[in-house]
Amino acid sequence: MTTNAQSSEIKRTVRKLCLIVLAMAAFAWALVPLYDLFCEITGLNGKTGGPYTYDPATTSPDTSRLVKVNFITNTNQGMVWDFWSEKGGVRVHPGELKEVNFYVRNTTDRVMVGQAIPSLVPVSATQYFHKTECFCFNQQILQPGEEMVMPMRFIVGRELPTNVQSINLSYALFDITEAMGDAVVTGG
Secondary structure, three states: OOOHHHHHHHHHHHHHHHHHHHHHHHHHHHHHHHHHHHHHHHOHHHOOOOEOOOOOOOOOOOOOOOEEEEEEEEEOOOOOOEEEEOOOEEEEOOOOEEEEEEEEEOOOOOOEEEEEEEEEEOHHHHHHEEEEEOHHHOOEEEOOOOEEEEEEEEEEOOOOOOOOOEEEEEEEEEEOHHHHHHHHHHOO
C-alpha cells in the first residue's frame, strides 16, 4: 500500500512530467518562427523575401554602378531532374528590372513535383534583392520527360551598399512529390 506521502510524491512527479511534455510541445511548435526570427535578426541563411511590386514610374536605375549577380543551381539528394539557368550570371544596375530564365526537365517516367528554395550571399544583400516573379514561389509539377522554362524577375535595390559588388543567388531543388500526395500528381 502507498502512503499519503508516497501518493503525494507520485502526483508531483506526474505534474512535473506533464509540464515538461507541454513545454517540449510548445518549443517544437515555436521552433520554425523562432528560427525565422533568428535568421532575420542575424542575417543568417540568406533567405530572400517574397514577391515584390515594381513600379517603373517611381524607380530609376542607378547607372553609375553595376552589380554582378551569379546564379547557382543544384538538386537535393533524391531529386533526379535536370535544373539549370540560361546564364551563369548577369550584370545589373541597381534599380533595374532584370529577367533570367531557369529550366527544369523531369528525366523520369513518372509525374513529379519539385520546389526550389532560394539562398542569397552575402547575407547583407538579402534585404536589397527583390523578386517580382519567381518559380520558387510555387511548386512545379512536371509530367514524365517534360521540360519547363521558369522565369525569374528581380531588382537589386538602389540602396544596396556600394561595397557589395557581387551577389550569389543559389537555388536548391527538392523532390516534394510524396509530401504533396497523389491528388496533386494525378490532378484530382
